[in-house]
Amino acid sequence: MNNIVSRSGRLFKMGAAGLLLLAVAACATPFKADVSRFQSQMPAPQGQTFAVVADDPALSGGLEFSQYARLVEAQMTKLGYQQASPQNATMLVRFDYGVDNGRERIRSTGFGRDPFFSPWYGYRGWGGYRPYGAWNYGWYDPWFDNSVESYTVYSSDIELKIDRAVDGARLFEGRAEAVSSSNRLQYIVPNLVEAMFTDFPGNSGETVRITIKPEDQRAKGGN
Structure with missing residues (x-):
């Protein structure tokens, strides 16, 4: 009898530990973004300059837009392009972002x-x-x-369009979108920008899924 109770107790503890691990894993779910990109022929970086501008005029000049535009500028600079003013740049990078109001989902617990x-x-x-x-x-x-519980998910996306400044010819179009439990643009936009520029410019017409570290790890400074 003691052996039966001992084995049953171990089984319960193992099951409880497994459930806790599942709960922790659920809290640390990586950020997944679907990225679609199209390009005609992106010019080589040498001698090319760019300026990031708001695709939505309502965002132009805003402090929030400026913060997220700097993320795009950093990625373009990393590729070898040089930043310039919109009047002098050889390419205009049109940038837009957004998140919806969310929708409820139900799952069994x-x-x-x-x-x-x-x-x-x-x-x-x-x-x-x-x-x-x-x-x-x-x-x-x-x-x-x-039992069941309800939770909210949010759809978010960014759009990136790169035009040749001299004649307005479209060089690149990209869209990165995700569904997550967060509606914080401060978390979402940097992740989507990083996804957009992963293996940039990508294969034209291809949609790929990019996985990025979860929010709680980034908040703690994890790499």
Whole structure:
């Protein structure tokens, strides 16, 4: 009997530990973005300059836009292009971003019935059924509750368009979009910009999924 109880106790502890690990993993879900890119022929960086401008006039001149525009400027500079004023740049990089108001989703948080428990006979353990009395009224285990919970998800995206300044010819179009539990633009936009410039400019007409580290790790300065 002691052996049965000991093994059952270990099983419960292992199950509880597994559930906690699942909960931690859910909190650290990586950021995934779907990136679609199209290009005609991006010029080589040598001798090329750029300026990031708002594709939506309502964002132009705003402090928030300026903050996110600097992320794009850093990526373009990393590629070898030189920053210039909109009047002097050989390329205009039109940038836009946004997040919706979110929508509710429902998921089950229960784990089904305990395989070692019968509502007719009670706990079976490792040695077969041990009757507790018919129906076992009042028996409840929160680990095996078939409950549901609702949560909110948000759709976000950025758009990037690169035009040749001299004649307005379109050189590049890109869109990065994601669905996540966060609506914080301070978190979302940097991730989407990073996704956009991963393996830039990419294969024209191809949509790829880019995975980036989760929000809690970035907040702690993780690389």
